[in-house]
Amino acid sequence: MRRALILLAALAATPASAQSLLNGLFSDHAVVQRDRPLPVFGTAKPGETVTAAFAGQTLSAKAGPDGAWRVDFPATPAGGPYTLTASTPSGSASASDVLVGDVWLCSGQSNMEMQVGASGDAWNQINNGAPNDTIRMATIEKADGRAPAADYKKPPVWKPTNKDNVGAFSAACFYFARELQKTRKVPLGLVHASWGGSGIEAWLTPTALRKVGGYDDAIETLNLSIKDPAAANRRWGETIKGWWSAKHPTEAAVAPWTGAGPWTQAPDGLGVWERWGVPALAEFNGVVWFKTEVTLTPTQAKQASTLTVGQVDEMDTTYVNGVGIGATSGAWLDRSYPLASGALKAGKNTIVVSAYDTYANGGMYGDPTKRALTLADGTRLPLTAWTYRIEPRVGVDQPRAPWDTLAGVSTLYNGMLAPMGPYAYAGVAWYQGETNVGRDQTYAPLLQALMAERRQGQAADLPFLVVQLANYGAFAERPGPSGTAALRDAQRRAVTADGHAGLAVTHDIGNPYDIHPGEKQEVGRRLALAARRLYGEAVTTGPEVVSAKRVGDTVVVTFAQVGDGRLAARQSDHVIGFELCDAANACRWADGRIDGATVVLSGAGTKVRFAWADSPVFNLFDAAGLPAGPFEVPVQ
Incomplete structure (x- = not known):
């Protein structure tokens, strides 16, 4: 009994926020940023005095009304290990074995998320790679949010590089650090925060998105969803109605949310539509509308209720009697x-689900018994007889x-980056863009806004490294448009x-x-080259287009950052991959030859394209073996 009382007393002496007295990134084996004032922060009881100690320095601060506190230790050179402590009258926290070095934030979508264990030569790299206690890795747990989170969904854990840990970490991020450390011989801390399939808009704050422009309505709807979810769902339902009506201006009488129009009986249990045996759905990515009906008595209709429709791959907007009542993303x-x-209402009630799939399988799937309307009195009415209609893929896809x-907007910033607060880092590596293909006109300003935002509270010249999209998809038999190439060019610009x-x-x-x-x-090696160049080292990152100028009956394309000062055409004495386009945007292949750091194209045009395809075929490199990047530039 006495031991139990002692334990209860000890628990009572620890603040409820003890886990976050130090922000979760300040944990055992962490790496903190060198050579800059070091912010250390967390949460305590409002008004408490927090005393923090690190590397022979002790500082104090008072927690604000929200419990937040922060101190800034003087710049510390690379080294360690140290112990970081924070204490209050009601509790304490510490992080041991802390190194001081360079911290890199690695973020993006699935190609940044891809683990070492899933990448090429994985077994050899994991089992034959040398352990390295000076490269340490922490992954931010996946989490989204409609407002900035004050804490992590799950506290991150710092791990050293060894065969037990490296296989589960971001491959691009790890290989970048391993390469960079060959010349930057300091401890490296890697903070990985990615989510496959994510768009860049999800990683930006509302403030940044408003500056870019075009996101006010989405931000207002998001804010409304926090204060009045039902009103936000109704508003979003009207947004989808507007999208559909713009595509079908003469078909209001058969709008799908009304239940009217042509519907086809769906298979029992629904499931993935690619497996229905319907030719039109065999490889369909887009919107399929689903409908069912439920008949209620007057007593039943008066009750509050809960509608469950199970899993939808991958997004739904759901209507009851023509009113939007919910929208969720995530097939799981x-x-x-x-x-x-x-x-x-008494009598027939119409339930319509717009299921929007963008990749691989689609449909309403999972346990069919989960689809039901449950009334407040406990009555459960199964939803079984479903019909469907396919939304033709014409014009802009359904909004999200x-x-x-x-x-x-801002969902992944809120859930994964906001909890990091002012944790100091040396730079950012960003590998994202596949989800934004088709929206290249907005991508460059969004990426510029992301760079500016990640630098806030950090160094004004914080290096920001971007991995350009790799070749994937169709080869080009003739010059033409390419959404992937346009996105690459937006990244370049x-x-x-x-x-x-x-x-x-x-x-x-x-x-x-x-x-x-x-x-x-190789992605990691090229990221390291980009970082070293920003650090002022005499390295090149591959030929970069400078200009295209008309010279007689030719167009001369000039490049900078050419390794060893000369361009090289692989396996040919001619350069392939160039296009010359006229004012009407009609393009043709252009024959090219190398002249030092320039390529001379035969013919005329108003602009030049290079490697303009989803999977371009080209042969222009420099003597260092690095490829010329894709571009579209005007002819001067």
Whole structure:
């Protein structure tokens, strides 16, 4: 009994926020940023005095009304290990074996998320790689949010590089650090925060998105969803109605949310539509509308209720009697939507689900018994007889809800980056863009906004490294449009316009048949070259276009950053991959020859394209073996 009382007393003396007295990144084996003032922060009881100690320095601060506290230790050179402590009258926290070095934030979507164990030469790299206690890795748990989170979904854990840990970490991030440390011989801390399939908008704050422009309505709807979810769902339902009506201006009488129009009986249990045996759905990515009906008595209709429709791959917008009542992204999530009293009516009630799939399988799947309407009195009415209609793929695809996990606004910033607070880092490596293909016109300003935002509270010249999209998809039999090439060019333009950004070109090391190429060691090497160049080292990162000028009956394309000062055409005495385009945007292949650091194209045009295809075929490299990156530039 006495031991139990002692234990209870000890627990009572520890603040409820003891786990976050030090921010979760300040944990055992952490790496903190060298040579800059070091912010250390966390959460205590409001008004408490927090005393923090690190590397022979002791500082104090008072927690604010929200419990937040922060101290800034003087700049510390690379070294360690040290112990970091924080204490209050009611509790304490510490992090041991802390190194001081360079901290890199690695972020993006699935190609940054791809683990060492899933990349090329994995077994050899994991089992024969040398352990390295000075490269340490921490992964931020996946989490989204409609407002900035104050803490992590799960506290990150720092791990040293060894065969037990490295296989589960980001391959591009790890190989970048391993290469960089060959010349930057300091401890390296890697913080990985990625989510496959995510759009860049999900990683930006509302403030940044408003500056870019065009996101006000989405942000207002997101904010409304926090204060009044039902009103936000109704508003979003109207947004989808507007999208559909714009595509079908003369078909209001058969709008799908009304239940009217042509519907086809769906298979029992529904499931993945690619497996139905319906030719039109065999490889369909897009929107399929689903409908069912439920008949209620007047007593039943008066009750509040809950509608469950199970799992939907990958996004749904759900209507009851023509009113939007919910929208969720994530194929792994069961949909459950509350309905207030008055949402239902006596007699027939129409339930319509818009299921939007963008990749691989689609449909309403999982346990069919989960689809039901459950009334407040406990009555459960199964939803079984479903019909469907296919939405033709014409024009712009269906919008995504602003709280969509992967394609919403600010959702991943809120859930994964906001908890990091002002944790100091040396630079950012960004590998993302596949999800934004088709929206290249907005990507460059969004990427510039992301760079500016990640530098806030950090160094003004913080290096920002961008991995350009790899080759994936169709080869070009003739010049034409390419959404992937346009996105690559947007990445190039954003990096070129920024004085402290670098580009890792990868359109020669991808896989035309796999959007997740396994060659991540070379990605890491090229990222390291980009970082070293930003550090002022005499290295090149591959030929960069400078200009295209008309000279007689030719166009001369000039390049900078040419390794060993000369361009090289592989396996030919001519350069392939160039196009000359006229004012009407009609393009043709252009024959090219190398002249030092220039390529001379035969013919005339108003602009030049290079490697303009999803999976381009080209042969222009420099003497150092690095490829010329894709581009579109005007002819001067």
